[in-house]
Amino acid sequence: EAQVTQNPRYLITVTGKKLTVTCSQNMNHEYMSWYRQDPGLGLRQIYYSMNVEVTDKGDVPEGYKVSRKEKRNFPLILESPSPNQTSLYFCASSRTILSYNEQFFGPGTRLTVL
């Protein structure tokens, strides 16, 4: 089954404790992206990757890191989480960077930073 998977689905942590949210897709997609969803703000892009070893900032990159060492994986790293990073996070992928390709979304990771 073609899908985007994220782990963990739920995470409660404390301020300053490094964490990684994994994202993996099995569709051989070139383009991958991370979003955060907050009430009243919709989805905002954090980082995106056009292909292996190519990443760039989205609208709200502060406090986050990403890497793209393999085509299928695009982990999101919070080096020192803070309470304002409490949010619902989505990973997405699409076949290429071209606009008309549908983005497939993962199920989401709900993160709470205390």
Add this chain to the structure above:
Amino acid sequence: AQSVTQLGSHVSVSEGALVLLRCNYSSSVPPYLFWYVQYPNQGLQLLLKYTTGATLVKGINGFEAEFKKSETSFHLTKPSAHMSDAAEYFCAVISPSFGNEKLTFGTGTRLTIIP
């Protein structure tokens, strides 16, 4: 720059009634437009998209949307609401330009269906 405005964060309609969810966009170039649906505790799923060609676009689950350039709108409609349509709906836009394919989302509209 590109942006999306969804009028009405909450919309309630009776089962069997017309569903109309409003979306207006701004874009410096001809845009690509999308509607996504998010069911409770799930990720987003593409309902329909407009890129080029016919301005009336049909999607899944009986939804359709019409691109109106003069009104900078891309409203989502469904003739007859069903209980299973209860979800949050997001309009999104891309201003196509090589190397900058960012998808910008609206703030969402939560649709409630009244039995």
